[in-house]
Amino acid sequence: MSGTNFTLIMELVLLGFSDLPNLQGFLFGVFLVIYMIILIGNGLIIVITKVDPGLQTPMYFFLGNFSFVEICYTSVTLPRMLMNLLTQNRHISLVACAVQLCFFLILVVTECLLLAVMAYDRYVAICKPLYYPVIMSHKVCVHLVIGSWITGIPVVIGQTYHIFSLPFCGSNKLNHVFCDMPPVVKLTCGNTFVNEFSVYADAVLFALIPFLLILASYVKIIMTILKMSSTIGRYKLFSTCSSHLIVVILFFGSGLVVYFRPKSNHIEGLNKVFSLFYTIVTPMFNPMIYTLRNKDVIGALRKLILN
Template sequence: MQFVLVGFSDFPNLQEFLFAVFFIVYIIILIGNFLIIVVSSMDPALKKPMYFFLAHFSSLEICYVSVTIPRILYNIETQNRCISVMSCATQLCFFLIFGTTESLLLAIMAYDRYVAICNPLHYILIINPTKCTHMAVFSWLSGIPVQIGVTCQIFSLHFCSSNKIDHFFCDVPPILKLACGDTSVQELSVYVVDTVVAELPFILVLASYSKIMVTLLRLPTAKGRAKAFSTCSSHLMVVILFYGSGTVTYMRPKSMHSPGTDKLLSLFYTTVTPMFNPLIYSLRNKEVIAALKMLFLKS
């Protein structure tokens, strides 16, 4: 009726240090993303589609990390690593849903930059407020039925050997490792879903940036190229961090998974990327920096 999240119990002498690290990281993620949401909604200079999607992305990051980090902190603080099957399934389901939303939002943000740079005269017509809202709603809702189905399929398996999940949260690879019998159908469904909700958006992102790079090289001035590239480079960094670690984790065969590697890769897309996102988007964006300065001066 329950699993045990092994987490970081291999390091008994580092429990207090790990708690402090995860707590500080969580606070940084909450504050950084909350500030982006505030300045994007309050500053008139940021009333643009790019910042509309950035505000949604920051909201998503808060939801995304809140699925995993509070549970990690609870497990370390109480040293009670037990989690019910229903709680584990719920955590996995929300994690997959928010992961799908992030993948789609990153693709939408790449499309926004593609239209802005490659088709600037029609940008206002193509990326209008109504279309922005529709794309944002699509990214938030489209993964719900798919990932509920994946979660139900995974937890319909029988777990008869061990109940110890060698991970710090309920993720697909370590749960499949505990299943008895043939899991090829579940693994195939994970590959198919991952291809649709992650790999296809990633291909669209790469296609968008290929077109953007060609357009940038055609700009007459170096200043114009630098300005256009600065608005895209931050997004590209986030894309590489998220898709890179996620793809390696979910597209590898079951036999190639190891607890240490899975934990390390998971740390990238569950904590490291959400922590650096506000820094990447703010420090590399003059408009966001100006809006933050105005916000702090008013306060």
């Protein structure tokens, strides 16, 4: 940077939906309702998987933890978005942006790994049913959940520190709805190659690889189900796995599009839409997907409401 004049930036401006000035109040109402649905829907799943005796199995143990992660990582982004829409003050300090990015990435990594763990649980239950109680013991389940939470923490903290150790110069306008890694890296100057490469490396390590492991699990699951002679049995097993598979497609599909699309200014608007999809829309629909297609969960909800 020797000989280059630039203004050191100490805060960013989250542009968000500033290009829609007449819809700020409407968007605030929509996102507030969505946030309440996420909290209530996922909160109910956490409660019933803890208190209902019929749901004390590894599958529902993972589902309860998954719903907790959904609440956490949505709470990292949505309240700030609501405040920006309400006050029209879109400024965010670099420290606040770094904290938001760090927690957001940790929780996204946790969600990716938990989805892979849930796929492995279904694989063992369907492909190795006789060994299921031994392989998926409570101790193993707890270790898998803890591993999902802590695996990405050192990498994400180091990544965040490295990004924010670079100077932010030129424009301080972040064309996004929250502090996500690709748009933040775009505003840094100096030698950003390492950060840009690490964006893709992290996406491969913590998103693409778990996604491929999930696909491999479901290939084996589907092959096992198709070999069954009972039509009713095949339908029950497909029904058990379909909810998780729908969530996987929605979450990973939108997330991988954001991180693996080629860099281009004219698609930044699309990236914002896809980011909203995997950070807000899927957490809102996940409780519905799991409850509407699961008789056990519906029964537990009825007992909880009636009691």
